[in-house]
Amino acid sequence: MSALVKSGAILAGFGRSQGSTNFSANHLLLLSRTEYRTCVVFLMQDHSTHRVYRLYDFTKSQQITPGQYYCVSGKVNSADKLYLVLESVKMDTKHSRCSTTPAPADGAGGSLMK
Numbered sequence: 507m508s509a510l511v512k513s514g515a516i517l518a519g520f521g522r523s524q525g526s527t528n529f530s531a532n533h534l535l536l537l538s539r540t541e542y543r544t545c546v547v548f549l550m551q552d553h554s555t556h557r558v559y560r561l562y563d564f565t566k567s568q569q570i571t572p573g574q575y576y577c578v579s580g581k582v583n584s585a586d587k588l589y590l591v592l593e594s595v596k597m598d599t600k601h602s603r604c605s606t607t608p609a610p611a612d613g614a615g616g617s618l619m620k
Contacts, residue, residue, distance in 0.1 A: 529590055530579040531559065533601050536572050548592070550576070553601070563592045575601040 534550040537558065541547075546563045548570055561578060570576060575598035583589040 526581045526583045528579065529582045530577070532575075532577045532598055534559070534576045534578060534598070536570050536574075536576070539570065541566070550578070559590060561590050561592045568592055568595045570595055574598075 531550075531552060533553045535553055537549040537551050539546060539548055544564065546566050546568070548561045548563065548568070549558060550561060550570075551558050553575065561580070576595055577598045578592060578595050580591045580593040583591055
């Protein structure tokens with residue numbers, strides 16, 4: 507995970523810093539979810555670039571489930587490090603749901619007949 511981007515806010519009151527800017531990313535898959543007292547941290551990977559992002563949700567309101575692509579947006583806050591704070595999450599409708607379920611051996615997986 508050499509392309510790890512750290513994120514989160516350590517500012518008192520979780521306010522935005524003066525240098526905050528917007529960020530957005532598409533085609534992200536959930537790797538892990540960790541809940542802390544002050545926030546939920548999502549570790550997500552960009553399917554195209556394989557970059558991994560650590561995204562902080564201080565509202566604890568974002569519903570992200572494994573096996574689905576997502577588009578996310580929020581604010582980049584910087585003090586000493588780069589912090590990505592989630593503001594919006596929605597399903598990525600331009601990319602189909604990924605699946606690790608094997609196709610049935612009898613061909614019942616929905617393939618077209620010719």
